[in-house]
Amino acid sequence: MQTATRPGTLHVVATPIGNLGDLSPRALDTLRAVAAICAEDTRHTRQLLAHYGVERPLVALHEHNEEQLAERLVARLLGGESLALVSDAGTPLVSDPGFRLVRAARAAGVAVSPVPGACAFVAALSVAGLPSDRLAFEGFLPAKAGARRERLAPLASETRTLAFYESAHRIEETLSDMGTVFGGDRRVVVARELTKLFETVLDGALDDVRARIAADPNQRKGEFVVLVQGAADDADARIAEGKRLYAKLGEHLPPSTAAKLAADLSGAPRKALYGS
Incomplete structure (x- = not known):
């Protein structure tokens, strides 16, 4: 047998x-x-x-x-x-x-x-000093700016720490878009070339870290993990984010449409956005 x-x-x-x-x-x-x-x-x-x-x-x-x-x-x-x-x-x-x-x-x-x-994003998280009890891993963002901002927009009110991978030739543009969508004062950690000879870990406000990378060509080389601190989980923070979005959207859309979209994206009450 x-x-x-x-x-x-x-x-x-x-x-x-x-x-x-x-x-x-x-x-x-x-x-x-x-x-x-x-x-x-x-x-x-x-x-x-x-x-x-x-x-x-x-x-x-x-x-x-x-x-x-x-x-x-x-x-x-x-x-x-x-x-x-x-x-x-x-x-x-x-x-x-x-x-x-x-x-x-x-x-x-x-x-x-x-x-x-x-694992690159886990290694970055271990040295980032950001909350690690809840995490949203988003991988690589779209290469085109419009699609990238569209992917980022619903994450603006996400309270978990956000993890992304990015390439050298898009790191500046991605950080700029994150600053636009999340706010330039949101804390970010950019880990580059982890475990390699020229490993660096930069942290601070999005606008500040982007400026440091823009000023140093060496910081635009290699492979990147980008970790963004989650949004504050309280009503005031949601309203503040909603008002920021409403102001941006209101430049291109009727007030009622801008308020609806800003409320949907931020979780803020729509009526709290008018008159901002």
Whole structure:
């Protein structure tokens, strides 16, 4: 009687976000043991593996092919092979591809096991000095200014600490838009190149931090985590935010329409906004 093949395991493995010393011994053992490693950018992952002397087959898995490859990879897992899933840096699936493969593996009854490690926004939060009991992770904002402001607008009254990722060529524009939407005095922490040689963490009012970054070309290089303190959770703060929005919207819209939108976005009573 033939014994049924036991499925392998899909290991979701966190890799360093900069400092190579942050790869855990367990992660290294896992990468050495699997049949293949699914990587967002095989060139980047190959360099990481070479540093540790790991030689494993690599499978390119990214947002453009994940849907097509998932079934084939699940078949390998069901056939008894164990696979690892990594992203270019940090914890997979945090603003990175991979959830389709994980979902397909779980649906097929394959064990999916995390091998935890570095995560950029968690690392930034640990040194930010901002409230960390409640957090809203927003990932990357849209590249175009109009869409970016539209995404930010409903977050103006969010009381949780907000976490974003941003690229070097958009950091100034993003901070400017945040100042417009949230108010220039809202506290922000901008963490750059975490765990790398030129790591910096700037904090202060949005307008002040934006000006510091604008004045220093070195502060516009690398990869960024932006953490914004949440709005004050009280009626006065909501009304103040509503009045600010009403004044801005009133430059382009009839008063009644501006008041309705400002009230919807801020949570302030509409009648409190008139006459502001």
